[in-house]
Amino acid sequence: AKAPQHVVEEARSKFKEFIAEDNRFEKARVLNLIQRSGLDSERIILYSRMGLHRSVLQVYIHSLKDYRAAEKYCIDTGRDNQNLAHNKYNVEEGKEGEDASRPTRAVLLNMLLKLYLEPGEDAKDGASPEFLSESLKHLLGNHTSQYLDPVETLRLIPDDTGLPALKAYLEGVLRAAVSRRRTAMVASKLVRAERFQTQVRYLEVKRKSFTIDTKTECAVCRKKIGDSYFSAHPPENTLHPTKMLLPSAKWVIVHKGCSKKYSDRKRAGRGGVSNVLHVR
Ligand SMILES: [Zn+2]
Structure with a gap:
């Protein structure tokens, strides 16, 4: 059964x-x-x-x-x-x-x-x-x-497959490849933009600080700053001969005693002086 x-x-x-x-x-x-x-x-x-x-x-x-x-x-x-x-x-x-x-x-x-x-x-x-x-x-x-x-x-x-399904498949593959390339292009643009912003940020940070060592010279009298009082003039955008305004990260260091001379010189050059930092 x-x-x-x-x-x-x-x-x-x-x-x-x-x-x-x-x-x-x-x-x-x-x-x-x-x-x-x-x-x-x-x-x-x-x-x-x-x-x-x-x-x-x-x-x-x-x-x-x-x-x-x-x-x-x-x-x-x-x-x-x-x-x-x-x-x-x-x-x-x-x-x-x-x-x-x-x-x-x-x-x-x-x-x-x-x-x-x-x-x-x-x-x-x-x-x-x-x-x-x-x-x-x-x-x-x-x-x-x-x-x-x-x-x-x-x-x-095989090469001799005359399959309509294969044609459709290949079209799909190509479409995917194109969109993949497009994605890659967007990604690389983003990376480039990000890198540029990082450079700008780096420059901004650099503008906020300066270093001074034993070799630093006074921008006015060209003698070493050494132990003496000095003034640090923050970087200003400099006008390139091509009339392009370039950001500068360079501070100008002068003896405190030379500071007035520097300011006068600058005022003569292109009116107005930026904030001057007096440091020991
Ligand atoms: Zn000096």
């Missing part, structure tokens, strides 16, 4: 739960036992836990004939692909660990692509060429294709 349907289903779901979570059984042995049993989703669980992703995809395609599920597996199981658009920037440090051993979405999807394009022995009792070409069309034609590595994909796809 056959067990009623619901009993079989309950047992199967308990078994699935067990092989998905238990850590003490020998996965390879159980896999061997159910290999020819038609328990495809159970085989997928075991293959996946053993890191045999290619076998998982084979079951999806050749046994279950479900390319949507195969794609979903690549997306769900694969490490965030860094979307390939932002490849180098998305590497989150410290988030490695168990993640590091997991393949990326691009690697898994590449496996899937190979399964479609180079089925070889796998397809003997499996999916028909028609089904494989339909699967390929689906993969290239939906949002999942953004996680494919374009270079790898083009290497795999």
